[in-house]
Amino acid sequence: MSNPQNPQPKNLYCYGCEKEKPIHSFSKTQITKAVSNIHNPYAPSGRTTKRHHTLCKQCTPQQNNNLTCMICTKTMPLEKFAKAQRKNAEKARCLSCMKKRNEEDPSDSEDGYSDEDDSYEKRETWDDIL
Structure with a gap:
């Protein structure tokens, strides 16, 4: 994981608990994000444009x-x-x-109208529940 051209820091700052922690407290993804914030001579302006807020394993939501x-x-x-x-x-x-x-029976009318006795009765439908 170590790259001689771009060495990793020994500690990283966690924005969740607002503490500096050893690098083993962070996931590989968070470490990669943090390292992308460090000066990169091969990036167009010398660094990535997005500032990542790294979180330690304890502060990362499950x-x-x-x-x-x-x-x-x-x-x-x-x-x-x-x-x-x-x-x-x-x-x-x-x-x-x-x-x-x-x-549910698809023949049931949604408006509650019954053909048998030509009366209107209100039935609860899924739309009423929602």
Whole structure:
């Protein structure tokens, strides 16, 4: 990992805990970001244009492994959600709720109008819940 043309510093500053820490406290990605901030004679203006704020391993946020279904309000692991539902965590619906919605009788009219007795009755639909 050591490059004689561009030596690595022994310590790096963590912007999360605002402390100088030894380099082994940082991930390889964070070290690469920090080293890109150091003067680079081969870069057009001598350094990269973006200033990276490095975070140590303790301050780096962890991946979220659970989501809460907006329909049944249960918190479940990501495997219980479709990949498309995981993209918007606030509106995520679990696979079982999605299955229930797909299994609803498509012949039910959404407006609640019944042909049998020509009466209008209000039924709760998925749009009412959302």
